[in-house]
Amino acid sequence: xxxxxxxxxxxxxxxxxxxxxxxxxxxxxxxxxxxxxxxxxxxxxxxxxxxxxxxxxxxxxxxxxxxxxxxxxxxxxxxxxxxxxxxxxxxxxxxxxxxxxxxxxxxxxxxxxxxxxxxxxxxxxxxxxxxxxxxxxxxxxxxxxxxxxxxxxxxxxxxxxxxxxxxxxxxxxxxxxxxxxxxxxxxxxxxxxxxxxxxxxxxxxxxxxxxxxxxxxxxxxxxxxxxxxxxxxxxxxxxxxxxxxxxxxxxx
Amino acid sequence: xxxxxxxxxxxxxxxxxxxxxxxxxxxxxxxxxxxxxxxxxxxxxxxxxxxxxxxxxxxxxxxxxxxxxxxxxxxxxxxxxxxxxxxxxxxxxxxxxxxxxxxxxxxxxxxxxxxxxxxxxxxxxxxxxxxxxxxxxxxxxxxxxxxxxxxxxxxxxxxxxxxxxxxxxxxxxxxxxxxxxxxxxxxxxxxxxxxxxxxxxxxxxxxxxxxxxxxxxxxxxxxxxxxxxxxxxxxxxxxxxxxxxxxxxxxxxxxxxxxxxxxxxxxxxxxxxxxxxxxxxxxxxxxxxxxxxxxxxx
Ligand SMILES: Nc1ncnc2c1ncn2[C@@H]1O[C@H](COP(=O)(O)OP(=O)(O)O)[C@@H](O)[C@H]1O
Ligand SMILES: [Mg+2]
Numbered sequence: 001x002x003x004x005x006x007x008x009x010x011x012x013x014x015x016x017x018x019x020x021x022x023x024x025x026x027x028x029x030x031x032x033x034x035x036x037x038x039x040x041x042x043x044x045x046x047x048x049x050x051x052x053x054x055x056x057x058x059x060x061x062x063x064x065x066x067x068x069x070x071x072x073x074x075x076x077x078x079x080x081x082x083x084x085x086x087x088x089x090x091x092x093x094x095x096x097x098x099x100x101x102x103x104x105x106x107x108x109x110x111x112x113x114x115x116x117x118x119x120x121x122x123x124x125x126x127x128x129x130x131x132x133x134x135x136x137x138x139x140x141x142x143x144x145x146x147x148x149x150x151x152x153x154x155x156x157x158x159x160x161x162x163x164x165x166x167x168x169x170x171x172x173x174x175x176x177x178x179x180x181x182x183x184x185x186x187x188x189x190x191x192x193x194x195x196x197x198x199x200x201x202x203x204x205x206x207x208x209x210x211x212x213x214x215x216x217x218x219x220x221x222x223x224x225x226x227x228x229x230x231x232x233x234x235x236x237x238x239x240x241x242x243x244x245x246x247x248x249x250x251x252x
Numbered sequence: 253x254x255x256x257x258x259x260x261x262x263x264x265x266x267x268x269x270x271x272x273x274x275x276x277x278x279x280x281x282x283x284x285x286x287x288x289x290x291x292x293x294x295x296x297x298x299x300x301x302x303x304x305x306x307x308x309x310x311x312x313x314x315x316x317x318x319x320x321x322x323x324x325x326x327x328x329x330x331x332x333x334x335x336x337x338x339x340x341x342x343x344x345x346x347x348x349x350x351x352x353x354x355x356x357x358x359x360x361x362x363x364x365x366x367x368x369x370x371x372x373x374x375x376x377x378x379x380x381x382x383x384x385x386x387x388x389x390x391x392x393x394x395x396x397x398x399x400x401x402x403x404x405x406x407x408x409x410x411x412x413x414x415x416x417x418x419x420x421x422x423x424x425x426x427x428x429x430x431x432x433x434x435x436x437x438x439x440x441x442x443x444x445x446x447x448x449x450x451x452x453x454x455x456x457x458x459x460x461x462x463x464x465x466x467x468x469x470x471x472x473x474x475x476x477x478x479x480x481x482x483x484x485x486x487x488x489x490x491x492x493x494x495x496x497x498x499x500x501x502x503x504x505x506x507x508x509x510x511x512x513x514x515x516x517x518x519x520x521x522x523x524x525x526x527x528x529x530x531x532x533x534x535x536x537x538x539x540x541x542x543x544x545x546x547x548x549x550x
Binding site: 112122 | 400413417426427428433536537
């Protein structure tokens with residue numbers, strides 16, 4: 001499988017805290033990698049650095065051979081880097097459908113001059129975006145919620161909205177930050193099968209999760225992080241079996 | 253009649269100023285106090301182009317608006333890139349600095365004011381024509397802003413205010429959007445400036461000072477931030493109330509302080525009793541009926 005995301009020597013410190021210490025990591029198209037580690041290991045920070053939300057001190061990031069280093073977050077997203085947030089970060093002032101539309105890949109209406117001068121083009125893009133959003137909602141089992149305010153939707157479905165929103169941009173690489181925390185039942189199964197399907201479509205996926213069963217069932221590979229460093233990489237089984245890692249994980 | 257015309261024109265100009273200020277601070281979430289100075293740039297720009305540059309007034313007014321727009325881009329670009337808070341600091345500097353400059357250079361007429369500004373209308377034309385023109389432009393400005401805020405652009409503005417990081421991570425350019433919002437808002441303030449200059453034909457720097465920011469903020473807050481009609485109502489109320497005070501026959505020395513107390517008092521009262529203003533905007537973004545109808549088909 002070709003390399004999708006390639007991270008080299010990614011480092012970042014906040015004052016005295018090292019959140020990323022020369023991280024090297026490759027994600028391959030169609031593969032699901034589980035990122036494991038105790039709280040504070042730097043997993044979310046790693047996503048922030050890769051998605052361009054936080055500037056690294058050093059290191060490079062490339063997506064499908066294209067250098068993203070130094071690029072703003074919105075440009076990385078347009079080049080196919082999708083992510084979700086541990087704390088959801090949905091748009092409370094928008095309905096579910098409109099939350100998705102913010103992520104639409106082509107949206108000429110976000111330029112004021114285009115909106116005013118080329119209204120026809122904007123109108124067509126709006127219709128296409130809406131069509132795509134409805135498809136994604138269907139795919140994620142959210143079609144019944146399209147016109148609800150996001151705050152009124154059950155928590156598990158809110159998590160799904162976060163994933164659905166990221167799919168609007170047709171990502172080539174998807175970073176999922178604790179998609180299962182607090183999720184059970186139907187939403188759990190939907191997220192699980194959705195991630196599988198996305199990988200089967202050739203998207204590279206990296207998922208941070210504390211739910212061991214979820215990681216073991218889903219991931220082709222696991223990466224163990226601690227104190228901003230990648231300590232081990234291998235099958236999820238082998239990481240779980242490593243006494244040294246479980247001790248770090250549970251902080252004994 | 254002349255007096256009523258004057259009030260009508262000031263009201264319509266305040267509607268443009270308050271609506272565009274609402275666009276910047278309410279919809280854009282951009283904290284700026286420099287709105288009066290872009291009003292001034294439009295007024296002085298247009299007046300000087302027409303008076304000293306020989307530009308026809310009808311062209312000078314839009315040119316003044318464009319100068320205000322360009323100036324606002326120069327202010328917004330560097331500050332918005334760093335963070336939203338820098339725009340406030342930048343706007344304070346621009347508001348105080350440019351006004352100080354206008355007071356102190358010769359070609360603006362200095363502190364004494366700019367006189368002999370050419371009128372738009374030929375002498376003898378009924379001033380009602382000018383009232384109609386200014387009111388029409390105020391209506392158009394309000395409609396334009398309303399249309400934008402109810403379009404996909406308005407939806408994106410709402411999302412950007414909700415969560416800028418999530419917005420950026422979905423591929424949306426918040427910096428470009430903020431600069432565009434600021435530019436349009438300040439450009440409209442510049443348009444109001446040109447319209448003022450060629451009717452009253454005299455400009456004094458004091459009209460554009462920081463007290464004007466307070467007045468505009470009062471109009472927006474009292475009327476209802478992020479609503480279309482709120483700032484219109486605010487502009488009308490705040491034009492009528494001070495006029496009404498002048499009828500109270502107070503000693504001249506008390507008039508100014510009374511108006512100041514009125515503005516501050518109103519903002520405070522509304523902050524506590526009705527923070528959403530007279531016309532409350534919903535907390536959920538609503539699109540055009542057409543778009544909502546579309547959505548309804550799913
Ligand atoms: N913006 C920031 N400023 C200072 N410290 C931060 C910042 N972001 C994260 N950290 C610190 O970095 C460490 C790693 O945090 P995080 O990446 O959220 O870990 P994880 O997701 O693995 O639980 C923590 O100690 C956290 O407090
Ligand atoms: Mg985390």
